[in-house]
Amino acid sequence: MIKVNGRDYPWRAELSVKQLLAEMNFTFPLIIVVINGKTVPKDEFTCTVIENGDDIQAIHLICGG
Amino acid sequence: MNLEEIKNSHKLLGTFNYQLGQIDKGYTNRTLYVNLSAKTFAEKPVTELMKQKFIGGRGFGLKLLWDGINDNTKWNDPENELIIAPGPIGGITQYPGAGKSYVVGLSPLTQSAMDSNVGGYFGPFLKFSGWDALEIQGKAERDVILFIDGTKGTVTLEEAPLEELNSHILIEQLTEMYAESEEDKVNVSVVTAGEAAQHTLIGLLNFSFYDTRRKAVRIKQAGRGGLGTVFRDKNIKALVIKSIKIRGDLNNPHDLSTLKKVGKKMHKEILSLDDSQCQMRKAGTTHIVKIMNDYDLLPVCNYKFGSDPNANNITHTVLISKYFNLNGHDECWYGCTLSCAKVINSFKLKTGPYKNKDVIVDGPEYETLSAAGSVLGVFDPEFVIETNFYCDTYGVDTISFGTLTAFVMECYENGVINQDITGGLKLNFGNAEAALELLHQMAKGEGFGVIAGLGIRRMKKLFIEKYGANPDFLQDIGMEVKGLEFSEYVTKESLAQQGGYGLTNKGPQHDEAWVIFMDMVNNQIPTFEDKAEALFYYPMFRTWFSLVGLCKLPWNDIVPADNHTTAEPAKVPEHVQNYVEIYNGVTGSDIDNNELIRQSEVVYNFHRVFNLRMGYGTREFDQVPYRAVGPVTAEEYESRQDRYDRQLKEILDLNTAEKTTEEKVRILRNYREEQYQKLCDAVYLRRGWNSNGIPTLETLQRLGIDFPEVAEVVKKYS
Structure with missing residues (x-):
């Protein structure tokens, strides 16, 4: 199990950041991903693999309408 | 019918000549008052107190409206006013989104003070014609056009019987009529409503600007709250303004070099990053x-x-x-x-x-x-x-x-x-x-x-x-x-945004607070205190745009490349600093980002008391329909059954298998409605209001707006 924005999410082996965002349908372009306190650069979303127990923040920088 | 015939049908009802004057650090230091009933005009001074407390734009609009009406004024009484004001930053050309103006009046929909923001050229042209605000009171007997000629220093009120009423034709006719040449059209801006504005309570105002490349008149809208209906109720067919040619220094800013420096950085950011954002x-x-x-x-x-x-x-x-x-x-x-x-x-x-x-x-x-x-x-x-x-x-x-x-x-x-x-x-x-x-x-x-x-x-x-x-x-x-x-967002899964719509001054419009993603998706504000803080900071921050003449979009629809490394990326700190520097650069002030919020808090609380004065502004008027909070019908519940069942199980430890949909709708409703009331309590506390949503006297004193007439309104409810 992993945490995504404080909520439980099932983990599986080889799950990448890019795959996770796609599964969550997080399509907004201004998004920051932080794993266990460390920011993942956008160009590393595909190659960054999520470990079981990771705490992930997927912060959408959108404050309006 | 040709334009000459239409123009010749105009009957002059009144003329006002004025000195063009000098803009000083973003202000002309006077406002223009027009009474359509009496066909009179007046120049009103802008005091230092007015600038300090109300800043400009919506702030000036609310202050002038407060002074112009009485406690019993209704939207269609002659005493009601329409005020248009651009704000001190409005009209600068160095930074994006600096052409907004704000329309204020008593709304036919809410029966209280409404503000609506709009682009187009009229607001900046108003300032460059010598006025920090245009205040219109009274009602004309027949359709009129008010024409402000900022190149000559004249205002004329003209009966105008023959023009079309609908905007796409009227703005073309008036731009053609009041411009001296094709090249001059860019110096003319028109405000219009239309036929439906006089038959409904949801009328809007169109503000024009001339598109030189397409050779066409374009329009932006002050849409919310029925202020176009007020416009037509006053028998105004159009406002027309003609400005001197626009230059980058017309605001006579305190420090033009700062505006150029900050603006240049922002333009570069937009041009390099917008395509990937x-x-x-x-x-x-x-x-x-x-x-x-x-x-x-x-x-x-x-x-x-x-x-x-x-x-x-x-x-x-x-x-x-x-x-x-x-x-x-x-x-x-x-x-x-x-x-x-x-x-x-x-x-x-x-x-x-x-x-x-x-x-x-x-x-x-x-x-x-x-x-x-x-x-x-x-x-x-x-x-x-x-x-x-x-x-x-x-x-x-x-x-x-x-x-x-x-x-x-x-x-x-x-x-x-x-x-x-x-x-x-x-x-x-x-x-x-x-x-x-x-x-x-x-x-x-x-x-x-x-x-x-x-x-x-x-x-x-x-x-x-x-x-x-x-x-x-x-x-x-x-x-x-x-x-x-409501404006166009579904708020069922964001308690904070339910408050973002309900706990507002003018009604459910997203320009005050939009915190859905912070709350529902990012889960950054999980507690009531967190949500209350967001519903303090963001409405105050966004209110500031409406005081100074700025558009919200360049704040966070583009962000610096390193924004994610800042402590509070949602606030876009670098852009907030830009605004501080621009404000100081125009006005010669020395504010920081805390003072920016305090400036807004003054006007925000004044608006709240304004609502109170008109008979609203208490807790009962902050309640939202349940459709904004959760599923009203079984159809809605079942369309997202997994989500709602999971919440009932996780939050209320409910065995959903034993319940009918109708029972689950009712249980979820009880829970969510209770949450909304807790949110109200938390937000009122953070904003310095009592449990009935009324600003306390201490709050008014802290903000320096415990003027006798303001304190008196609050005391009635204490």
Whole structure:
């Protein structure tokens, strides 16, 4: 199990950041991903693999309408 | 009829000559007062106290309105006013989004003080013509045009019987009439409403600007709250202003070099990053449709649902590929590199009085794609564009039109009203033709359009009293707060945004607070205290734009490349610092980001007391319809059953398998309604208000607005 924005999410082996965002349908372009306190650069979303127990923040920088 | 004949029909009712004066650090230090009943004019000084406390824009509008009316004034009394004010930063050309002005008056929908922001050239031209605000009171006997000639220092009030009323024709006629040449058209701006503004309570105002590359007059809208209806109630056909040629130093700023430096940095940021971020330069605000649909936040069928597979038909992809013309002038004020004012150069109308005409359409923007589309269960871009055009030219707010029509459709589908009542209109969800016919009826002041044009709050009362409708059901599905229709976001899964709509001064409009993603998706504000802090900071921060004359979009629809490394990326700290520097650069002040918030807090609390003075502004008026909070019907619940069942299990430890849908709807409702009340308590506390939502005397004292007439209002409720 992993945490995504404080909520439980099932983990599986080889799950990448890019795959996770796609599964969550997080399509907004201004998004920051932080794993266990460390920011993942956008160009590393595909190659960054999520470990079981990771705490992930997927912060959408959108404050309006 | 040619323009010469139309112009010759004008009858001069009054003239006012004034010294053009000098702008000093963003202010002209005077406002222009016009009384249409008495046909009189006056120059009012702007005091230092007024600048310190009310700053400009919406702040000036609220102060002038407060002083101009009495406690019993109604929206259609002659004492009601329309005030237009740009703010001290308004009109600079160095930084994007600096051409906004603010319209303030008593709203026919909310019966209290309304403010609506708008682009276009009129606001900056007003300042460059010598005025920090235009304050109009009284009623003309017949249709008039008020013309401010900022090149000569004259104001004329002219009876104007022959011009068309609908905006797309009227603005062309008046631009042509008051410009001395083709080159001079760029120095003329016009404010108009339209035929529907005089038959409904949801009238808007169009503010024009001349697009030199397309050689066409374009318009932006002050849409919310029915201020176009007030305009027509005063028998104003148009306001026209003619300005001196625009230069970058006309505000006579304290420090022009700072404006240039900060502006240059921002333009560079937009040009290098927009394409990889929100693509505002290509898509404008339309890029939001797909995002809202993806996150289940796009209103569908009167906010029952948050997404629909057919929404792909009305996204920015379709608009860019088939409709938008991207080869022109898409900024609504000089120097805005974000350039979000998208336009359709040529669109052939299929219905109404201008059927088969090719017209230019400004927009559609995000809100209209929902209001004239998804919220009605309509996913035809051509219908959206046609409705966009007719709402603008008739002078109708697309948001209120869409939200109230969606309410009518749900009433129709539930048998609250029928074809006998609608005059034969089959107002089912998805019936685009019927919705357009309703709009045409509003313009003509005929049929069911007259009833719909009253807005949701009055329709609810009418349907209950006349047709025996269930008041609880109508309260649940009627998407209005304080009498104003909701703007276009589904808030069911964001408690904070429910407050962002309910705990507002003017009603549920997203320009005050929009915290859905912080709350629902990012889960950054999980506690009541966190939500209350967000509902303190963001409304105050956003209010500041309305005081100084800025557009919100360049704040966070583009962000610096390293924004994610800052402590609070959602606030976009570098841009906040830009605003501090620009404000100081124009006015010569020395504020910081804390003082910026305090400036807003003063006006925000004054607005709250204003509502109180008019008989509103307490807790009962902050309540939202349950459709904004959770699923009203079994249909809604079952459409997202997994989500709701999971919440009942995780939060309330409920065995959902043992419950019927109706039981689960009721249990969820009890829980969510209780949460909303707790949110109210937390927000009131954070804002320095008592448990009834009234600013305390200590709060007014802290903010320095415990003026006798303000404190007296609050004391009545203490």
